Amino acid sequence: MAFLEIVGVRKSFGATVAVENFDLTVERGEFVSFLGPSGCGKTTTLRMVAGFEKPTAGRIVIDSVDVTDMPPNRRNIGMVFQSYALFPNMTVADNIGFGLKIARRPANEIRARVEELLRIIHMPEFGRRYPYQLSGGQQQRVALARALAIQPKLLLLDEPLSALDAKIRASLRQEIREIQRQLGITTIYVTHDQEEAMALSDRIVVMSRGRIEQIGTPFEVYNFPATRFVASFVGTLNLIQATVVDAAIGLLTVEGQPVRVASSLQSHRSGDAVSLAIRPELITLDGQVHREVNRLSGTVEDVTFLGSIVRVQVRFAAHRLHFDLFNNPQLRPPQPGSSITVQFAPEACLVLGEEASPAQSLSASAARAA
Amino acid sequence: MLKRFWPWFWFLVGAVYFLVPLYATFDFSLRARRGELSFAAYANVLNDIRFVESFWFSLQTALATIAISALVIVPTAYWVQLRLPRLRPVIEFFTLLPFVVPAVVLVFSLARTYSRTPLTDSREGLWVLLIGSYVILSFPYMYRAVDTGLRSINIHDLTEAAQSLGAGWFTILARVIFPNVYVALLSGAFITFAIVMGEFTIAALLAQPAFGPYMNRLASSRVYEPSALAIISFALTWAAIAAIQWIGQGSQARVAGPR
Numbered sequence: 248m249a250f251l252e253i254v255g256v257r258k259s260f261g262a263t264v265a266v267e268n269f270d271l272t273v274e275r276g277e278f279v280s281f282l283g284p285s286g287c288g289k290t291t292t293l294r295m296v297a298g299f300e301k302p303t304a305g306r307i308v309i310d311s312v313d314v315t316d317m318p319p320n321r322r323n324i325g326m327v328f329q330s331y332a333l334f335p336n337m338t339v340a341d342n343i344g345f346g347l348k349i350a351r352r353p354a355n356e357i358r359a360r361v362e363e364l365l366r367i368i369h370m371p372e373f374g375r376r377y378p379y380q381l382s383g384g385q386q387q388r389v390a391l392a393r394a395l396a397i398q399p400k401l402l403l404l405d406e407p408l409s410a411l412d413a414k415i416r417a418s419l420r421q422e423i424r425e426i427q428r429q430l431g432i433t434t435i436y437v438t439h440d441q442e443e444a445m446a447l448s449d450r451i452v453v454m455s456r457g458r459i460e461q462i463g464t465p466f467e468v469y470n471f472p473a474t475r476f477v478a479s480f481v482g483t484l485n486l487i488q489a490t491v492v493d494a495a496i497g498l499l500t501v502e503g504q505p506v507r508v509a510s511s512l513q514s515h516r517s518g519d520a521v522s523l524a525i526r527p528e529l530i531t532l533d534g535q536v537h538r539e540v541n542r543l544s545g546t547v548e549d550v551t552f553l554g555s556i557v558r559v560q561v562r563f564a565a566h567r568l569h570f571d572l573f574n575n576p577q578l579r580p581p582q583p584g585s586s587i588t589v590q591f592a593p594e595a596c597l598v599l600g601e602e603a604s605p606a607q608s609l610s611a612s613a614a615r616a617a
Numbered sequence: 618m619l620k621r622f623w624p625w626f627w628f629l630v631g632a633v634y635f636l637v638p639l640y641a642t643f644d645f646s647l648r649a650r651r652g653e654l655s656f657a658a659y660a661n662v663l664n665d666i667r668f669v670e671s672f673w674f675s676l677q678t679a680l681a682t683i684a685i686s687a688l689v690i691v692p693t694a695y696w697v698q699l700r701l702p703r704l705r706p707v708i709e710f711f712t713l714l715p716f717v718v719p720a721v722v723l724v725f726s727l728a729r730t731y732s733r734t735p736l737t738d739s740r741e742g743l744w745v746l747l748i749g750s751y752v753i754l755s756f757p758y759m760y761r762a763v764d765t766g767l768r769s770i771n772i773h774d775l776t777e778a779a780q781s782l783g784a785g786w787f788t789i790l791a792r793v794i795f796p797n798v799y800v801a802l803l804s805g806a807f808i809t810f811a812i813v814m815g816e817f818t819i820a821a822l823l824a825q826p827a828f829g830p831y832m833n834r835l836a837s838s839r840v841y842e843p844s845a846l847a848i849i850s851f852a853l854t855w856a857a858i859a860a861i862q863w864i865g866q867g868s869q870a871r872v873a874g875p876r
Contacts, residue, residue, distance in 0.1 A: 299777055319780040326781040332774035336796035345792075346782030390778075397782060 248311060250275040250433050251296070251401060256305030258291055258457075265291045266457045269305065273435070278427055280436040280444040283454035284480065289437045292454075293403050296435060298322050310400055322401075325394030325432075329406040331386040333378040339389050340365070340374035346397035364392040367426060384415040391423065395430065402427070402434045408443065420446060441481050445469065453477045475522075475599045484524050485568045486599075491519040497593070499523065502564040506541045509593040522599040527558070529595035530570035532581075533588035540590040543568070547581045561587055639851065646844035658845035662835075668846075671831035675820075678744070678827065679813035682751040683806045686759045689752070691802065694763045695794050698772055712757040720818040724750060728823070743823050750819045755809035762808070766801025767794075803864060807857040815850060 249272035256269040266288040273279050281289035294300040296307055298319030306315045314322050333342050340361050347357045365371045368388040378386055387407055394402060404423070408416040424447050427434050438444050444451050445465035453460045453468060453476070460480075461473040472478035479486070489499040494512040498505060499521065506523065515521060533542060545563030556571045557580045570589055572580060581587055649657040662668050697704050715723075727746055728737060736742040772794065779789045795802075820827035832850075836843040 297777070297781060299780070319777070320783050320785055322781075323783075324781055326778065328774045328778060330771050330774045332771065332778035334775060334778075334793055334797070335770065336793075336799075345779070345784075349783040349788060393778075393782070403781075 249273060250310055252308040254306050256302045258295060259303050264457055273433060275433055276431045278434045278447060278449045280438055280448040280451045281454060282438055282441060282444040282451050284439055287454040288457035289454050290405055293405055293435060293437050297324055297326050297403050323399050325397060325399035325402045327390050327394050327404040327407045329409050331390045333386055333390055335378055339376050342389055343393045343396050360396055364396055368392045383411050384419055402432045404436045406437055478524050478597055483527055487523045487566050489521050489523045491515045491517055491521060504543050507593045508596040508598055512598060524597040524599055525591055525595055527570045530589050530591045533590050540592055542588050542590045544588045547583050547585050547587050549583060550580050561589060642844045643848050646841055646848055649841040658841035662842050662845050667831055671826055671828045674826050675814050675828035678748060679810045681748050682755060682813050683809050686752050686755050687802055690759045690763055692790060694760060694767055698767050712760045715754050715757055724819045724822045747823050747825050751813050755812060758808040759805040762801045762805030763798055766798035770797050810857055811854050
C-alpha cells in the first residue's frame with residue numbers, strides 16, 4: 248500500500264473549482280513535485296495534504312490513516328513555506344526546537360536534536376541568532392530544519408526557493424535533495440520552476456487548471472509529454488504549423504517541405520492542420536547525423552551566445568525555429584542572413600492537435616520514440 | 618535655503634506653543650513659597666494620602682483595563698485578520714464609536730443598563746463597570762495598534778507553521794502571536810494608561826476615587842499643587858513613552874524580517 252494516497256480529491260471555493268479529480272499515490276521515501284503555472288491548484292492540493300484546507304470531496308490517507316478530517320496540528324507533517332515563516336521572537340535554536348517543546352520532549356533530547364539539525368544544515372554556530380540576523384537562504388535552511396525536527400511522516404515544501412536568488416537557489420536545491428535522501432523522508436514539493444522540479448524529483452505531477460496533466464519521472468515528462476500543455480510548459484519547444492499529407496505513413500508538409508514523423512496519424516486525415524513540436528536540442532545542422540532525417544531549409548535570423556550553448560534562430564517562410572549548438576571556440580557559429588539547412592529525426596517530432604483539442608498522436612509518437 | 622527655513626520655522630512655532638505653557642506651569646509650581654523657588658508644592662502633593670490613594674486606584678484600574686483589553690482585543694484582531702477579513706470594516710467602524718459617543722452618554726447608558734445588578738450595587742461592582750467603560754474607551758487605540766502590529770508579521774504563515782509543528786490555538790496565541798505583537802500592544806497599552814490615569818468624566822459620575830477627580834478637586838481648592846500635579850502627570854506620561862521605546866527596541870528589530 249502506498250504511503251500517501253490522495254483519492255478523488257476536489258476543492259472548490261464557492262463557484263471556483265481549484266482542484267478536481269486529483270488522484271495520486273506516493274511511496275515511502277519518494278520525492279514528488281507538483282509543477283504548474285500560478286493558479287493551477289498545486290498549492291491548494293499541498294495545503295489539503297497539510298490540513299490547512301479541507302477537501303470538498305475525496306480523501307487523503309497517510310501511512311494507512313485517513314487524515315481528511317484531522318486538524319493540521321495532529322497530522323505530524325513538516326511544512327516549509329515560501330516566506331520561511333520563522334518565528335521572529337525566537338532564536339534559531341528555539342525555532343528548530345519549537346515542535347519538540349510542543350510535544351513535551353525532555354530538554355536534553357531537544358538540545359541534542361537541535362544541535363544535530365544545525366549540523367545537518369551546516370549552521371552549527373547559528374543557534375543563538377534571531378531570524379532577522381540571517382540571509383534568506385539561511386532562514387530557509389532553518390525553516391527546513393524546524394520542519395524536520397519533529398521527525399514528520401511527510402515533508403511538504405511550498406515553493407521554498409522562490410524568494411531566493413538564482414545562485415543560492417541552485418545550491419539550496421542540491422542541499423534539500425541531499426538531506427531528503429539522507430533522511431529518507433517522503434516529500435512533496437510545490438514549484439512553478441520546471442528545472443527545479445526536474446532536478447529534485449523522483450516523479451513530477453504536472454498540473455493545469457486544477458487537474459493533473461501528467462504524472463511521470465522527469466525523463467518521461469520532458470521527453471514524452473502526455474498533453475499539449477505539458478509539451479509547451481515543460482522545457483523549450485518549437486511549434487510549427489504543418490499540414491497532414493498522408494496520415495497512414497505520418498507524412499506532413501511544412502511550407503512545402505516534407506516532414507516525416509515516427510508514427511502514423513490515425514486520428515487525422517489528409518489536409519488537416521496540426522502543430523509540430525520539436526525540442527531545440529533535437530535539431531542539428533545538416534550533415535551531423537547519418538540516418539533518416541527531416542530537413543528544413545531557411546535563413547539564419549539571429550544567433551545568441553549563451554555560454555556553453557549557442558542558440559540559433561532560423562526563419563523559413565512564416566515560421567521561426569530555434570536550435571542549440573554546443574559552444575566550440577574552434578568552430579564559427581552560423582552568421583545571421585546566411586542560408587542554413589537543419590535536420591531532425593522523425594522521432595523528435597511531436598504532433599499536436601489544433602489549439603482547443605487535446606494532444607493527438609503525442610503519446611503514440613512518444614511511445615514509439617521510447 | 619528657504620526650503621530649510623520653513624520646516625524649522627514651523628517646528629519652532631510648534632515647540633514654543635507646546636513648551637511655553639509647560640514651562641509656565643512648571644515655573645508657577647515652584648513658587649509655592651513667597652520669594653523663593655522650591656519644590657514645596659510637589660512635596661505637598663506627594664505627601665497627600667489622597668494623592669497616593671487616587672494614584673494607586675487609577676494605576677490598578679489602568680493595569681486591569683490594559684490586561685482585559687489585551688486579552689479581548691489581541692485574539693479578536695488576530696481572528697479577524699486570519700479568518701474573517703471581511704469583518705474588518707465593521708470592526709473598524711466599532712472602533713470609531715468611542716470617539717463619537719460622549720463619555721457622559723456612555724456612562725449613563727452603562728449605569729442605566731446595569732442598574733439593579735451587582736455592578737451598580739457595590740463598590741467593587743462599580744469598579745468593574747468603570748473598567749468596562751475604560752475598555753470601551755481604549756478600544757480604538759488598542760485595536761488599531763494591535764491590528765497594525767499583526768499586519769507587520771505574516772500571521773497566516775506563522776499560524777500554519779506553528780500548527781504544522783503541533784501547536785494548538787492557545788499555544789499559537791501565547792507563544793507566537795502575543796510575543797510578536799508585543800511592541801504594538803505596548804504602545805496601545807501606554808495610550809490606554811495615559812487615558813485612564815487622566816480620565817475624569819466616567820470616574821466622577823461613577824463616584825470612583827480616581828486620579829482624574831482628585832486632580833479636579835485639587836484644582837478647585839489649592840493654588841500651586843495642581844500645577845505640580847500637572848507636571849507630575851506629564852513626567853509619568855513621558856516616562857511611559859520612553860519605556861515603550863526602550864522595551865520595544867529589541868522586539869522591533871526582531872520582527873524587521875530578512876535582510
